[in-house]
Amino acid sequence: MQNNINRRVFLKTMATVGAGAVSLTSCVTSSRTSTRLRANPWRKRGVVLASDESGRVQNFTSVVEPLDSGAWRLWFSVSGKNVPFNVGIAEGRPGQPMKRCPAVLSEGEPADAPLAIGNLPRDWRPVQAVHVPLPGNRHRLYFWAHGPKVVRYLAAESDDGRRFRVLDPHRPCLYHPSDRAVDGRTAAEAGLSRLAKKVATRPDNEPPAPVRLVSNDATNVYRLPDGTFEMYSVALIEVPKDDPRYIAHDNAAGWIRVIDRYASTDGLDWTNRRRILVADANDPVDQQFYYLSVTHTPRGRIGMLGHYRVQAQTMDLEVCFSADGITWQRDQRRAWIPRGEPGEPDSYGIYAPHALVQRAGLWHLFYTGVNDAHNHKHSHGPPTRVVMHATCENLWA
Helix, strand or coil: CCCECCHHHHHHHHHHHCCCCCCCEECCCECCCCCCECCCCCEEEEEEEECECCEEEECCCCCEEECHHHCEEEEEEEEECCEEEEEEEEEECCCCCCEEEECEECCCCCCCCCCEEECCCCCCEEEEEEEEEEHHHEEEEEEEEEECCEEEEEEEEECCCCEEEECCCCCCCEECCCCCCCCHHHHHHCCCHHHCCCCCCCCCCCCCCCHHHECCCCCEEEECCCCCEEEEEEEEEECCCCCCCCCCCCCCCCEEEEEEEEEECCCCCCEEEEEEECCCCCCECCEEEEEEEEEEECCEEEEEEEEEECCCCEEEEEEEEECCCCCCECCCCCCCCCCCCCCCCCCCEEECCCCCEEECCEEEEEEEEECECCCCCCECCCCCEEEEEEEECCCEC
16 A cells, blocks of 8 residues: 555544553654765675574564674574574674574573573563673663463573573563453553453462553663663554554554653663654555664664555665654655565565674674565565675765
8 A cells, every 4th residue: 555644544643642541752753854874875795594493583673792703693583383482692703604592491590501591480482682781791681571371571680691580570571462461451541442351360479560561562672871771662553444554464453553662760660651653644554663773873873663564564674863762853764775576585574683783894784584474474485584684884874
């Protein structure tokens, strides 16, 4: 669907944003162009990590860290048919085999392994890990945990960057609407009236989910220079079937994905939730925003925005810019790095990592490429998922 959203639909969108009982500060995208980014500055360098018998691989929302002698550490997730979620690290040089170490999971203390996560309840599985260094050589790991009636965003900490212990699995940073701690009343207050009859199944020792922490997935956390934290996550707006933004073949038909920003002094208790990116009158009617990854630079924040065209089920990486993380300029509104042609592994979608990395005079982008539709109903050949590498010399126009 190529027609731009009309004024009636745009005004309806704005009304819907404010309709929920969650107190969210709406922020209109700025049209200022004081800082511009180049259109498609990237040179693709090929696949660095492919799916194998361990599952379909992705580095979506995950950190890429430079190591000595030109090597890298890529945090990744795996999933797939009959493959449980897990996270891991892969180390090596692009173009050469990378050593993969999946996380060793345990209910008790973390195991002695290259990567381990302890105090994780049985049958809870991590995905989309975000590694954040802390002062004093400590480390924090955020991830979405999937388990029986559980979908929530947890935090774990480590003294050595290898063995992480979940701080409190019953008090997460965020809750997905399907989590057992979200009841119908909470969902309705969050603007999700279709879930108003949902019954919470949390155990007695687990608190109910606060309305302000009900979110969707695709989440990124950053520690700021002043020691505080910001988090970007995807929220949902409900639309009826007669709304032109209702796309029946989407895997979440009737839900519109938008971006919220949270703030925190310690990275654990999240408050000050703001709505920062919503499709507007200059966007196609089927435009949604699937993720926001942020790179902090001396000039401001470079955003990699999940440009999701729901009708075609394609995912592009759109670039945006912000001086403060709240007001965002979307000057290009199209793919910053083009998807591949049919037959190439990134022909249907591109999913951003946690951030770009500048190293040895180049900007590096390691991203997840997919060749199948978001609803998995079509693909260019056998469905695949890979981590790919691209570089550029200068981001700025």
